[in-house]
Amino acid sequence: DTAVSQTPKYLVTQMGNDKSIKCEQNLGHDTMYWYKQDSKKFLKIMFSYNNKELIINETVPNRFSPKSPDKAHLNLHINSLELGDSAVYFCASSQGWKRQRRGDTQYFGPGTRLTVL
Amino acid sequence: GDSVTQMEGPVTLSEEAFLTINCTYTATGYPSLFWYVQYPGEGLQLLLKATKADDKGSNKGFEATYRKETTSFHLEKGSVQVSDSAVYFCALLIQGAQKLVFGQGTRLTINP
Numbered sequence: 001d002t003a004v005s006q007t008p009k010y011l012v013t014q015m016g017n018d019k020s021i022k023c024e025q026n027l028g029h030d031t032m033y034w035y036k037q038d039s040k041k042f043l044k045i046m047f048s049y050n051n052k053e054l055i056i057n058e059t060v061p062n063r064f065s066p067k068s069p070d071k072a073h074l075n076l077h078i079n080s081l082e083l084g085d086s087a088v089y090f091c092a093s094s095q096g097w098k099r100q101r102r103g104d105t106q107y108f109g110p111g112t113r114l115t116v117l
Numbered sequence: 118g119d120s121v122t123q124m125e126g127p128v129t130l131s132e133e134a135f136l137t138i139n140c141t142y143t144a145t146g147y148p149s150l151f152w153y154v155q156y157p158g159e160g161l162q163l164l165l166k167a168t169k170a171d172d173k174g175s176n177k178g179f180e181a182t183y184r185k186e187t188t189s190f191h192l193e194k195g196s197v198q199v200s201d202s203a204v205y206f207c208a209l210l211i212q213g214a215q216k217l218v219f220g221q222g223t224r225l226t227i228n229p
Binding site for chain 1: 149151153155159160161162163166167168169204206210212215216217218219221222224
């Protein structure tokens, strides 16, 4: 009954490869997010989707491409991986952007630790 | 732009000590404020939140009060336990922007 799940939990790969991280939420939320946590634990938004529509893209390199096949899923595909992509990637979801709720709480997945060698 | 500044860590305390982790913010609008906690090897969990000035959020013995006049949201707990050892993040959310802006995190270690 996990609320926000991500796969895989760990991903080790070589520079130049292409990889994907999957995220699913069973909370019935409309909005999903990707955040990146660097080695110093700093967290920054990358993307946000509302009901399959992209609403936030925070100047992320276009090697990163999110895809939302339906509102319960938001996947992250990364092309031509670089050493600097090594980080923990968190997926999150919330009830919704369009509902304009104050304090709209975001619920986070367990994270995917990506290591690029 | 919007930003959050947290007290520098790491913070090390003995069990049953009083905890304060300072958090101040700069925001272009009227934000909601959150504290999230990250236990080792896990994702972020919501600890508490406050959506308007003078609101107090509380959970598991932790409290924080939304102070608009000082743009602060300090986290407090009267008596910490070893199990409180984690990284704590203060964050703000501008209504309509729907992205959390996080502080840099404060690592807390509680010794028995």
